[in-house]
Amino acid sequence: MPRAYIEAHGQRPARSKFRPSDALDNTNDPSLLTAAARNRAAGASPYKVLHYMNFSDLGLTPELLRAVAEKGYAAPTPIQSRAIPAVLAGRDVLAGAQTGTGKTAAFVLPILQKLGNPSGRAPRALVLTPTRELAAQIAESARAYGRYVGIRTVVVFGGVGIHPQIEALRRGCDLLVATPGRLLDLAEQKALDPARVQCFVLDEADRMLDMGFIHAIRRVLKLLPASRQNLMFSATYSDDIRELAGRLLRNPVTIEVAARNATADRIEQHVYRVPKEHKRHLLRHLIRDGQWRQVLVFTRTKHGANRLTQQLESAGIRAAAIHGNKSQSARVRALTDFRENRVTVLVATEVAARGLDIRELPRVVNFELPNVPEDYVHRIGRTARAGGTGCAVSLVSPDETPLLRDIEKLIGRRLPAAALPAYETPAAAPEPRPAAFRTSGRSRSSRT
Numbered sequence: 297m298p299r300a301y302i303e304a305h306g307q308r309p310a311r312s313k314f315r316p317s318d319a320l321d322n323t324n325d326p327s328l329l330t331a332a333a334r335n336r337a338a339g340a341s342p343y344k345v346l347h348y349m350n351f352s353d354l355g356l357t358p359e360l361l362r363a364v365a366e367k368g369y370a371a372p373t374p375i376q377s378r379a380i381p382a383v384l385a386g387r388d389v390l391a392g393a394q395t396g397t398g399k400t401a402a403f404v405l406p407i408l409q410k411l412g413n414p415s416g417r418a419p420r421a422l423v424l425t426p427t428r429e430l431a432a433q434i435a436e437s438a439r440a441y442g443r444y445v446g447i448r449t450v451v452v453f454g455g456v457g458i459h460p461q462i463e464a465l466r467r468g469c470d471l472l473v474a475t476p477g478r479l480l481d482l483a484e485q486k487a488l489d490p491a492r493v494q495c496f497v498l499d500e501a502d503r504m505l506d507m508g509f510i511h512a513i514r515r516v517l518k519l520l521p522a523s524r525q526n527l528m529f530s531a532t533y534s535d536d537i538r539e540l541a542g543r544l545l546r547n548p549v550t551i552e553v554a555a556r557n558a559t560a561d562r563i564e565q566h567v568y569r570v571p572k573e574h575k576r577h578l579l580r581h582l583i584r585d586g587q588w589r590q591v592l593v594f595t596r597t598k599h600g601a602n603r604l605t606q607q608l609e610s611a612g613i614r615a616a617a618i619h620g621n622k623s624q625s626a627r628v629r630a631l632t633d634f635r636e637n638r639v640t641v642l643v644a645t646e647v648a649a650r651g652l653d654i655r656e657l658p659r660v661v662n663f664e665l666p667n668v669p670e671d672y673v674h675r676i677g678r679t680a681r682a683g684g685t686g687c688a689v690s691l692v693s694p695d696e697t698p699l700l701r702d703i704e705k706l707i708g709r710r711l712p713a714a715a716l717p718a719y720e721t722p723a724a725a726p727e728p729r730p731a732a733f734r735t736s737g738r739s740r741s742s743r744t
């Protein structure tokens with residue numbers, strides 16, 4: 297019997313690798329704990345219950361526990377400890393969970409259990425996500441977690457042919473994972489009947505609103521039956537999110553696994569103050585000198601992502617771009633090449649990066665700061681996922697100082713400026729300098 301299986305079944309005390317602060321939330325409702333967990337809780341604080349809980353305490357079936365064990369998870373993450381019993385108990389849930397907290401399993405596992413057996417063609421659970429990548433990843437997870445239960449998961453999103461998706465729905469669907477536009481197209485074509493959905497999940501709700509999906513969400517909601525369970529996940533909270541939650545959820549269990557709008561404290565963060573035109577040279581230096589093997593770099597525009605990818609490639613660094621103008625197959629290829637270490641740098645725009653889950657991604661670089669400070673939290677959340685540690689570096693040019701201030705205000709702390717290393721820049725044509733010269737970054741930093 298594999299060790300992970302024994303641990304997941306509670307026969308050996310498994311300790312979550314999450315830190316105590318992750319386990320703080322505002323749902324200490326003992327009725328949501330299983331009997332085993334309540335016994336374990338006797339005399340202990342609710343926080344300790346969470347921290348030492350096993351998957352077998354959560355009320356999941358042996359088939360699901362087996363699949364979880366095969367994924368190698370030793371213990372549930374804090375959001376899983378809280379959300380799984382609540383969803384199984386039929387409660388609506390509002391979860392403020394950062395990326396990388398294990399939120400997918402937190403809703404997929406109890407949904408699979410509640411769906412029970414495969415039945416009919418119309419989906420009984422619907423997960424709405426903002427991006428194709430996220431949709432594909434959730435569906436992949438659902439199939440992995442559901443491998444011993446026979447639940448049929450179908451994923452639909454735009455940018456690819458609709459007919460294979462219509463076929464897949466015709467063959468039968470219990471759990472549907474969808475992006476809003478394609479879901480509405482399918483419903484309009486009568487290829488999909490959302491009227492039997494009993495459980496609705498709005499994932500990454502904040503990003504949905506940022507991407508302008510509010511009208512599409514409202515249209516989807518109109519297609520669903522009035523009586524259903526609703527789960528809403530969002531990494532950040534704005535007034536719009538609160539309002540949407542107010543309309544969507546009934547007496548929800550609220551779960552918060554990290555401080556609102558706070559960055560994961562396992563991520564080491566610093567900035568380099570650097571002139572804009574030097575950023576690519578500094579990045580090249582950091583990658584080479586630090587022998588970085590896998591780094592996700594964010595640019596603000598698709599054009600900027602393409603240009604930086606080419607510049608890195610011509611400097612002999614393997615790079616690929618991922619953004620909304622790329623075909624689905626090009627995105628998948630870039631992501632696979634990156635995951636499997638065939639390219640060192642994945643250059644991504646905000647939207648494309650949403651939903652990327654690359655295990656143990658060590659580094660994120662903000663080549664340009666995002667215009668919306670919340671995006672900083674999303675971006676750096678790509679590293680230090682599921683309890684790991686990571687490093688987030690931001691290259692900040694003088695014109696970006698106001699953006700940096702906004703980010704610092706949001707996360708409630710100053711991002712330390714690191715001393716610039718000595719990086720090479722090619723000779724600027726009009727200046728009377730040698731073909732290549734060494735730039736003392738430190739002296740430059742005083743200018744910026």
Ligand code: AMP
Binds near residue numbers: 372397681
């Ligand atoms: P998510 O926040 O759902 O995107 O999950 C982030 C990563 O954590 C994924 O790679 C999951 O496979 C992984 N993960 C989820 N639950 C656990 C767990 N209990 N223990 C370890 N890793 C997990």
